[in-house]
Amino acid sequence: MKLKEIKRDKNGLISGGSVDYIFNEDGFIDWRKMIKVEHLVPNLQKTSERDVTKLKDTELIILIAGIKELAQVRGYTDVRYDVTSPSKDYVIASCSIKFTPNYETEGREVTFSAIGDAGPHNTHGFGQAFLGPMAENRAFVRCVRNFLKINIVANDELEKMTFVKPFSPQAASSPVEEIDTQPSPVALLKRVMSEKKVTWAKVKKRLEDEEYEKADSISCVEQIPKAKIFELIERLKKIKT
Known part of the structure; x- marks a missing residue:
């Protein structure tokens, strides 16, 4: 596969015809209409x-994949997070993104920030075990969509995230069917x-060395209690590779 170099023109837009920009009556990019229906x-x-x-x-929800795609098309050079935990079950994250210059910002580089938080009061189910990542994702999606003036709530911002089958014209007349695509603790x-x-x-x-009381009876990941799985996930994430 041949790599394609991304180049931008004097207006800061991706050149070469790979991106079909949609503009509003004022001549600015309509980032809302740039969202693909699959997102x-x-x-x-x-x-x-x-x-x-x-x-x-x-009545819509935008998936994080759509937010990431818009951010890439818009162009940015740096993403920074500032994460704090005022209490053991509450996390606040601030996300700052440095967007590249384009004609909409009069050729100037712009840094935009947003805040996201996560705790038992605004998360549900499995999300409550990953308050840090939830807060970071919320800060990121809010930063991008607010900067691009998109007034559609992101899935990660919801207390209970929605999982439905992607839209297709063939299935448009079918009843709405909610599916559970949220990874299980074992899968994670x-x-x-x-x-x-x-x-x-x-x-x-490691379980045996730490004299975990159920280590002798566990022969696979599926047999590890959920509480222990959450602990192992957090510990493994800290390993530097």
């Missing part, structure tokens, strides 16, 4: 309509183990 899902708490092209912005532990190159044998040995 939008219906807000099931507000509508039963399946076709996202028929919904108002207040396996993913982190893979990322950190930690084998099951090493995890098993």
Whole structure:
């Protein structure tokens, strides 16, 4: 596969025709219309309509993949997080993004910031075990969508995240079907183990060395109690690779 070099013109826009920019009447980029339909899902708490092209912005949810794509198209050089934890079950994250110059900012580099928080009061289920990442994601999506003037709530900002099948014209007439694509604790532990190159044998040995009371009866990841899985995930994430 041949790598494609991304180049921008004098207006700060990606050149070469790979991006179809949509402009409003004032000549500025309509970033809302730049969101692809596959990155939008219906807000099931507000509508039963399946076709996202028929919904108002207040009835839609944007997925984080759509936010990341918009940020890449817009262009940025730096993303910084400032994360604090006032208490053991509450995390606040500030995200600052340095956006590259374009004609919308009169050729100037602009830094924009936003805040996201996470705690038992505004998260649900599995998200309560990962308050730090939840707060970071919320700060990031708010920073991007507020800077680009997008008034669609992001999935990560919701207390209970929504998981529905992606929209397709063929399924538009079908009933809305909610699906659970949220990773299980076991799946997340396996993913982190893979990322950190930690084998099951090493995890098993560590449990035995620490004299974990159930170590002798555990023969696979699936048999580890959920509370212990959450602890292992947090510990593995701190390993530098």
